[in-house]
Structure formats: structure tokens, C-alpha cells
Amino acid sequence: MILSTRKLGTTILMSSALLLPTAGIASQPPADYLQYCSGCHGESGKGDGPLAANMKTEPANLTNISHFYKGKFPTKVIRQTIAGTATDRTNAQFHGPVDMPVWGKVFRDQSGDFIAQRRIDVLVEYIESIQK
Numbered sequence: 001m002i003l004s005t006r007k008l009g010t011t012i013l014m015s016s017a018l019l020l021p022t023a024g025i026a027s028q029p030p031a032d033y034l035q036y037c038s039g040c041h042g043e044s045g046k047g048d049g050p051l052a053a054n055m056k057t058e059p060a061n062l063t064n065i066s067h068f069y070k071g072k073f074p075t076k077v078i079r080q081t082i083a084g085t086a087t088d089r090t091n092a093q094f095h096g097p098v099d100m101p102v103w104g105k106v107f108r109d110q111s112g113d114f115i116a117q118r119r120i121d122v123l124v125e126y127i128e129s130i131q132k
Helices: 005-018 031-041 062-068 075-083 103-129
Strands: none
Touching (some): 075 103
16 A cells, blocks of 8 residues: 555654553543544533534533443443444434544544554543543
8 A cells, every 4th residue: 555645644643642651641632532522522521612502412521421321431332433333323322323423434544544543542542531
């Protein structure tokens, strides 16, 4: 597979950042969260982003996902919902049936499968870290 210079550069930069340890991640949202999620879910994850008021369906409060799953964070469900690989997106009650864009394809197009998966993992880790 031949990568363009721009795509290769982006992949290298993202690879470096994504392979760093994620300890203390809750103190600062990852760049992908700020770029792709905070517009709707808010910087704190409470569903109060600047786009929320104009949406037909209120964005989920990401800080209480574990509450809906009886205190256990549903890592697999969240990963599949972000990636767009869930077989039934309506099962992810906190996202609604199709309101949330599927970022997995965007990430794969930008950086390839391996880096896309790591980007999704970082988002999942962050969302888990902000649970009440």
C-alpha cells in the first residue's frame, strides 16, 4: 500500500501520540474527543456541547453510561458504537439509533486500521475514566 506523504506524516504523528501511556487521561480529554465528540457531548462529557441545543435528540451524558449498565462500563458496546461495528446501534441507548456519526470509518480513512483502532481505544478509555 502506498501512502501519500501527508497521510504518512499524519499516521506517524498519530502513532507516536497514541502509543504514549494513558495514565491520568481524565485530567485532559484526548484530541480526538475534543475534535469529534465535544461539539455535542461537551468538554466534560455531560451532553452540553455547543451543538447540543440545535440537535433533534439531546446528546448523551457520557459520564453516566455505567449507571445504565448497573455500575459496569460496557467497553465493548462503546467501542463498537464509536467504530460503527455494532450490529444493532439501537442497543446503545445513550447514542440513539443513528444520531451519532460513526467515527471508525473516518479514523480508518485518515490513518489506517491499526491507528484507527488505537484512536477508538483512547476514546473508550477516556469515556470510561469520566464515569461518575
